[in-house]
Amino acid sequence: MEWFVKRLGISVLLVWLVATIVFLAIYLVPGDPAELLLSQGGAAPDPAIVEDLRDQLGLNRPVLEQYLHSMAGLLRGDLGYSMMDGAPIAGEIAIRLPRTLELIGAAALISVLVGVSTGTLAAVGAGGVFDRIASALAGLGLAVPVFVIGTLAVLVFAQSLRLVPAGGFVPFAQDPAQHLTLLLMPAGTIAVGLSAIMFRVTRSAVLEVTVRDYVRTARAKGLSFRRILTRHILRNALIPVVTVLALNLGTLLGGTVLVEYVFNWPGLSGLLVDAVNGRDYPAVVGVVLVISILFVTLNFVVDMLYAVLDPRVRHG
Amino acid sequence: MRISRRGFLVAGASLPLAGLAGRVMGQTTAGAGASAKGGNLTIGLSSYPPNLQPWVNAGSAAGTMTALIHRGLLSFSADGQIQGELAESWERDGDTGWVFHLREAKFQNGSPVRAEDIKWNLEQVADAKSTAYMRSQFQGVDRIETPDERTVRLIMKEPTVAVPDWLATYFMPMVAPGTLSRDSFAIGAGPFKLKKLERGVSIDLEAFDGFYKPGMPKFETIRVVAYPDENLRVAALQSGDVDLIDYVPWSAMGQIEQDKNLRLDTTLGPYMYLTFNGRTGPFADARVRRAVALAIKRDDIVQSAFFGRGAPLEGLPLQEGTPYFDPVRAHGWRRDLDAAKALLAEAGLSGGFSCTLLSTAQYGMHKNTAEVIQQNLADLNIQVNLHMPDWATRVALGNRGQYEFAVNGTAMESTDPDNLSSVLDDTAAPSFIRSTGITVLGLSTLLHQGRAEFDPEKRRAIYAKVEELVLEQAPMVGLAWRSQGYAMKANLQGFTNIPGPLSFYSATTLENASLA
Numbered sequence: 001m002e003w004f005v006k007r008l009g010i011s012v013l014l015v016w017l018v019a020t021i022v023f024l025a026i027y028l029v030p031g032d033p034a035e036l037l038l039s040q041g042g043a044a045p046d047p048a049i050v051e052d053l054r055d056q057l058g059l060n061r062p063v064l065e066q067y068l069h070s071m072a073g074l075l076r077g078d079l080g081y082s083m084m085d086g087a088p089i090a091g092e093i094a095i096r097l098p099r100t101l102e103l104i105g106a107a108a109l110i111s112v113l114v115g116v117s118t119g120t121l122a123a124v125g126a127g128g129v130f131d132r133i134a135s136a137l138a139g140l141g142l143a144v145p146v147f148v149i150g151t152l153a154v155l156v157f158a159q160s161l162r163l164v165p166a167g168g169f170v171p172f173a174q175d176p177a178q179h180l181t182l183l184l185m186p187a188g189t190i191a192v193g194l195s196a197i198m199f200r201v202t203r204s205a206v207l208e209v210t211v212r213d214y215v216r217t218a219r220a221k222g223l224s225f226r227r228i229l230t231r232h233i234l235r236n237a238l239i240p241v242v243t244v245l246a247l248n249l250g251t252l253l254g255g256t257v258l259v260e261y262v263f264n265w266p267g268l269s270g271l272l273v274d275a276v277n278g279r280d281y282p283a284v285v286g287v288v289l290v291i292s293i294l295f296v297t298l299n300f301v302v303d304m305l306y307a308v309l310d311p312r313v314r315h316g
Numbered sequence: 317m318r319i320s321r322r323g324f325l326v327a328g329a330s331l332p333l334a335g336l337a338g339r340v341m342g343q344t345t346a347g348a349g350a351s352a353k354g355g356n357l358t359i360g361l362s363s364y365p366p367n368l369q370p371w372v373n374a375g376s377a378a379g380t381m382t383a384l385i386h387r388g389l390l391s392f393s394a395d396g397q398i399q400g401e402l403a404e405s406w407e408r409d410g411d412t413g414w415v416f417h418l419r420e421a422k423f424q425n426g427s428p429v430r431a432e433d434i435k436w437n438l439e440q441v442a443d444a445k446s447t448a449y450m451r452s453q454f455q456g457v458d459r460i461e462t463p464d465e466r467t468v469r470l471i472m473k474e475p476t477v478a479v480p481d482w483l484a485t486y487f488m489p490m491v492a493p494g495t496l497s498r499d500s501f502a503i504g505a506g507p508f509k510l511k512k513l514e515r516g517v518s519i520d521l522e523a524f525d526g527f528y529k530p531g532m533p534k535f536e537t538i539r540v541v542a543y544p545d546e547n548l549r550v551a552a553l554q555s556g557d558v559d560l561i562d563y564v565p566w567s568a569m570g571q572i573e574q575d576k577n578l579r580l581d582t583t584l585g586p587y588m589y590l591t592f593n594g595r596t597g598p599f600a601d602a603r604v605r606r607a608v609a610l611a612i613k614r615d616d617i618v619q620s621a622f623f624g625r626g627a628p629l630e631g632l633p634l635q636e637g638t639p640y641f642d643p644v645r646a647h648g649w650r651r652d653l654d655a656a657k658a659l660l661a662e663a664g665l666s667g668g669f670s671c672t673l674l675s676t677a678q679y680g681m682h683k684n685t686a687e688v689i690q691q692n693l694a695d696l697n698i699q700v701n702l703h704m705p706d707w708a709t710r711v712a713l714g715n716r717g718q719y720e721f722a723v724n725g726t727a728m729e730s731t732d733p734d735n736l737s738s739v740l741d742d743t744a745a746p747s748f749i750r751s752t753g754i755t756v757l758g759l760s761t762l763l764h765q766g767r768a769e770f771d772p773e774k775r776r777a778i779y780a781k782v783e784e785l786v787l788e789q790a791p792m793v794g795l796a797w798r799s800q801g802y803a804m805k806a807n808l809q810g811f812t813n814i815p816g817p818l819s820f821y822s823a824t825t826l827e828n829a830s831l832a
Contacts, residue, residue: 029708029709030705030708030709030712030713031706031708031709031711031712032708032712035711035712035715036707036708036711037366037367037372037374038372038373038447038449039711039748043373043449043726043738043749044738044744044745044747044748044749044750045373045449045747046451046452046745047745047746047747048745049446049447049448049451049452052445052446052447053447056447084366084367085366085367085368085369085515087515092515092516095515096516151547154547154548154551155551158551158555159551159554159555162555162556165552165555165557166548166551166552166554166555166557167543167545167548167551167552167557168541168543168552168557169517261544261545262545262547262548263548264541264542264543264544264545264548266514266516266517270516271516274516277678277706277707277708278366278708279708
């Protein structure tokens, strides 16, 4: 119990640190939300108007006061309001986060299906034609930047073949088929690199497990190859695969920005970039805070699981 | 604490008033008419409007929405002339007065547009706490009179030629009083009503049945979808997802022209230019600034930054075809390296010097323009270091005068030369769009005279002097016009890219557009 409380305390401390660092960082960077909002289209706003807007947005108060105000809001679960148009940040994140999670989830699903199956096949026939071709393709998938893949996908599937829309978003409830069609290209684009990673990890893990004693024993017992592969090799090989997948999914949470941009997918990453560009302080702090809470929670859960699986961790 | 700017905009201040007389300039399209509606239009917009509040300058995307939802007293027609909207006609009244005669029109909540409503709108704009873009202009109003329900008499403190121009911009929509609030958008009197919006994604509009122009709007609904990625915006048009896009990337203009299913409509409107910091350093010397102006290969900028879709700007940004354009002065800064070297030598800098050019890496046109200038100035032994932070930082540095010289891009708000003041008036507050610490003797006075002079000949003479002074002193240096384009399905009829700097108001013409 003491260990649990300690880990929980560390997690809360981490979230507070992230919120503080982000708050200070965005305030230290040059650029002013009021100035920017009123300077759209290359206009020169009257400085008096900028100053009035700064007053309204609370930007003329001392930074410490703004910080305390922001932290007090966060404690109450109030992420504040956008400086651009007064929209509530929490509501905006609640709309955007599921879209990004859906995108990442779909990409993960494709990657697991493609990467694990091809990685296993390549390992089983290591050195063969399929292994060589698949390994080369995986290298390519890792080397080509995601925005290049995305742009090519738009060019081929939307502009040339006209099979799918060029990009955009339709809520699932409004049009399920269109929603999934629009999800396919961005998810597939993310999945290219992720599948390559899954392929490589699976391949090397399967190769490593294949030479273990218990596999040899299973063979000696006369078990079928399929049973050995599914029950003994894959089961054990998937542990590092799941770990690597989880690490990559965490990174994708704030890292889908290029894909969201290229495909006009209105997710959390796009919101964060727009907020930074517009120096929308509450939105930046809110989005980063939510992402960090998800990260910290993920780590906390993993720590708990480790502790359950291996009691030595609790005393380590 | 809730941060409220909308409430802030609501605050009003009364303005007094006075008399008038003059010439009728407006057209009459009286009476509300039933719309012959049909069809849907999807627009791919270059960005989602950061703010949909009236009167605030929140960029061209927000301006496009304003042009669809709202109407002001006046607007710009497809050929760039000022035309009547809520005011069916208008006239001058003495030196300082303007009279507007309102047509029978309704706001989208069904209430009639009355003179009192117009007065209320103008007062909100001019209010001491308003964040309206035209606040300082309308603080030049002495008083507003409403002798009857359909007449508004505006008395300025000084003679002001540009009043109709101001009222024709999308910065001056007239909204139904009492409909400004934090949680809803103001009710307008334009051709389309706001139906629903998904912040950051799309905005849906539907035709307003009570719009005052008979048979308009023609579209039943308009869906506006934000496509910030320019390539995706073009792809969306080519694949048929959208019918019309704005800010056509220069790199894609050629392929759109080749596509027989699409139509490209471009105009030279916005322009790129240099600003200088004259507080200290070499750019305090007008000869050095002029030398820079004479050393730039503007064709290279047009090629590098705009894929050839632009034109050199070798003088002030006065449009060809307007009364203020002079074919000789328009090329006053044509590249002349010998003259540039002579000017530098005269300034005691024949050996050149080192300096930093502020631009931004966030926008390709700013970045590429800066790179060309860096190369060109090497011909004068001026070693240019580039400082290209993100746009927000670049704006902040410009406003604070923390730069030596800088690349900027803008467009005049109308073709009236009074708009030159925004980049030239050295008595105005510091801004990233103007040079810092440079005073050109007599320039501000001339701009002020031009603003107040109604006689066309005298006004032309004033701006000729302005142009000569600027060519000589180079408080800013023109670089290149850039092509501003809309692309659309070939069967979209009735939409026009309004020429020159008025391009950004083009969405007004969608009231009469339809898909054939």
